[in-house]
Amino acid sequence: MTEFVMSEGLAEPADLRPAASGERRRPVWVVPDVVPGIVPRSARFTEARWVAKYRWAALGGDLTAALFGVSLALLIRFGAQINLGYVLLGAALPIAWLVCVALERGYESRYFGTGPEEFRSIIRAAVALTAVVAIASYATKSQVARGFVVVAVPITCLAAMFARWLLHRQISRRRFAGRCMRRVLVVGRNDQVRTLRRHLEERPTDGYVVVAGCLPRGDAFEEPGSESLGRAEMDILAAVDDYGVDVVAVATDPELAGHSLRKLSWALEQRGVELIVSPGIVEVAGPRISIRPVAGLSLLHLERPSVSGGPHVLKNIFDRVVGCLLLLGVAPILLVTAVLVKLTSRGPVLFRQTRVGRGGEQFRMLKFRTMVVDAEERKAELHALNEGNEVLFKLRDDPRVTRIGRYLRRFSIDELPQLVNVLRGDMSLVGPRPPLPAEVARYALDDARRMLVKPGLTGLWQVSGRSDLTWEESMRLDLRYADNWSIALDLLILWKTARAVLGSDGAY
Numbered sequence: 265m266t267e268f269v270m271s272e273g274l275a276e277p278a279d280l281r282p283a284a285s286g287e288r289r290r291p292v293w294v295v296p297d298v299v300p301g302i303v304p305r306s307a308r309f310t311e312a313r314w315v316a317k318y319r320w321a322a323l324g325g326d327l328t329a330a331l332f333g334v335s336l337a338l339l340i341r342f343g344a345q346i347n348l349g350y351v352l353l354g355a356a357l358p359i360a361w362l363v364c365v366a367l368e369r370g371y372e373s374r375y376f377g378t379g380p381e382e383f384r385s386i387i388r389a390a391v392a393l394t395a396v397v398a399i400a401s402y403a404t405k406s407q408v409a410r411g412f413v414v415v416a417v418p419i420t421c422l423a424a425m426f427a428r429w430l431l432h433r434q435i436s437r438r439r440f441a442g443r444c445m446r447r448v449l450v451v452g453r454n455d456q457v458r459t460l461r462r463h464l465e466e467r468p469t470d471g472y473v474v475v476a477g478c479l480p481r482g483d484a485f486e487e488p489g490s491e492s493l494g495r496a497e498m499d500i501l502a503a504v505d506d507y508g509v510d511v512v513a514v515a516t517d518p519e520l521a522g523h524s525l526r527k528l529s530w531a532l533e534q535r536g537v538e539l540i541v542s543p544g545i546v547e548v549a550g551p552r553i554s555i556r557p558v559a560g561l562s563l564l565h566l567e568r569p570s571v572s573g574g575p576h577v578l579k580n581i582f583d584r585v586v587g588c589l590l591l592l593g594v595a596p597i598l599l600v601t602a603v604l605v606k607l608t609s610r611g612p613v614l615f616r617q618t619r620v621g622r623g624g625e626q627f628r629m630l631k632f633r634t635m636v637v638d639a640e641e642r643k644a645e646l647h648a649l650n651e652g653n654e655v656l657f658k659l660r661d662d663p664r665v666t667r668i669g670r671y672l673r674r675f676s677i678d679e680l681p682q683l684v685n686v687l688r689g690d691m692s693l694v695g696p697r698p699p700l701p702a703e704v705a706r707y708a709l710d711d712a713r714r715m716l717v718k719p720g721l722t723g724l725w726q727v728s729g730r731s732d733l734t735w736e737e738s739m740r741l742d743l744r745y746a747d748n749w750s751i752a753l754d755l756l757i758l759w760k761t762a763r764a765v766l767g768s769d770g771a772y
Contacts, residue, residue, distance in 0.1 A: 325427030330358035334421030336739025364389040370532035452515025587686035611637035619698040627690040630681035634669025696742035714742040727760040
């Protein structure tokens with residue numbers, strides 16, 4: 265059995281025995297043998313209380329949604345004239361709905377509070393329920409009114425998604441307060457443990473909190489500012505038992521793989537503890553990752569990002585259609601804003617600035633003018649007061665901003681003329697922030713990947729802090745979008761943009 269150094273709270277481990285003279289210590293990961301059916305008393309952890317409450321709340325929400333959808337469908341389709349057959353069908357559909365959601369893993373605890381996975385399970389359950397009703401109707405040669413099914417299933421699906429959204433909002437608030445978290449034991453070498461811990465805890469809404477780290481003997485771990493909370497030498501399973509963890513996260517390590525990792529999964533299965541393995545790949549979305557069995561091995565396949573072809577044609581069509589509708593919808597706002605800008609300050613209504621688009625092509629981006637005419641000339645005298653990041657110049661109380669311009673910036677109304685750029689094809693509704701030529705000149709080789717897609721009217725940067733982001737954070741978000749964009753992601757960002765604009769965080 266291999267000895268490990270246990271670092272509670274990821275503090276620096278103690279009692280690292282020095283190697284003998286001339287000896288080169290090489291840590292080897294070994295997992296203790298598992299005796300089937302024998303589980304230590306201390307390892308029989310009960311399911312967290314919040315998980316049980318969440319599951320019952322999800323079941324109640326789905327049942328209520330099904331009853332609402334069926335009742336509304338019966339009322340719309342038949343009114344007061346409902347026969348006994350449809351009453352029985354209406355009573356059976358909620359039960360069938362719960363079964364379909366369960367089969368689509370809608371009640372598995374690992375997906376609770378994750379958002380996208382829960383919503384996907386609801387959508388798949390709706391498709392499955394429609395198929396079940398259609399097949400059953402054909403097999404029994406019964407004439408089920410199509411209008412009833414067309415109303416009942418979509419209404420049930422939308423109501424169930426709304427109920428899950430309310431649950432997700434509630435658990436997100438609790439996780440920001442440090443509650444409803446999954447306790448994680450991280451296994452790996454020092455730098456890998458540190459990196460994995462940072463990624464697991466950078467988003468509290470995901471529900472992971474690292475309570476301990478397990479390192480191989482001889483692998484020193486030092487983290488500036490960390491406090492020693494008590495340390496002990498133990499193996500992985502002993503750490504699981506003593507710290508009551510819910511998840512074991514294994515960082516990438518070629519020596520903890522194969523049969524050792526398989527035995528670890530068996531042991532954790534007996535304890536009801538989840539095992540996750542980090543492949544070391546960052547900033548890659550789920551749709552681009554797939555696991556395929558090859559020659560008895562589970563190989564991780566990484567698909568190439570979509571940079572041309574059909575998906576981009578679909579994105580261009582979506583941009584122009586939705587952009588045209590938005591432009592028509594905000595036309596009165598554009599007209600009123602243009603009049604206010606013209607009457608309140610001297611100068612043109614629109615501000616035109618050269619930006620760099622997809623493939624390095626330059627274009628003239630349109631905005632409502634929010635500053636005085638000589639704003640660029642006065643920029644040098646204000647440079648020492650810069651509150652933006654290392655590249656972009658930003659001031660919360662910029663004296664060059666006009667009185668009406670402050671309101672336009674606060675609610676992002678000054679950006680609305682960029683809908684014209686979207687219709688021209690210079691920009692997309694969603695994409696990376698449109699950079700200045702001076703910014704592009706400072707790009708590293710990797711940074712240029714953000715120009716594989718068109719810049720956007722909004723994007724991940726818009727819903728993640730806007731001007732409050734550092735240059736590195738802004739670039740990381742742009743690269744993440746360029747590598748993982750999809751129509752579904754665009755719709756999600758557009759929905760979140762409304763909240764970011766109304767909140768006006770980071771807008772100045």
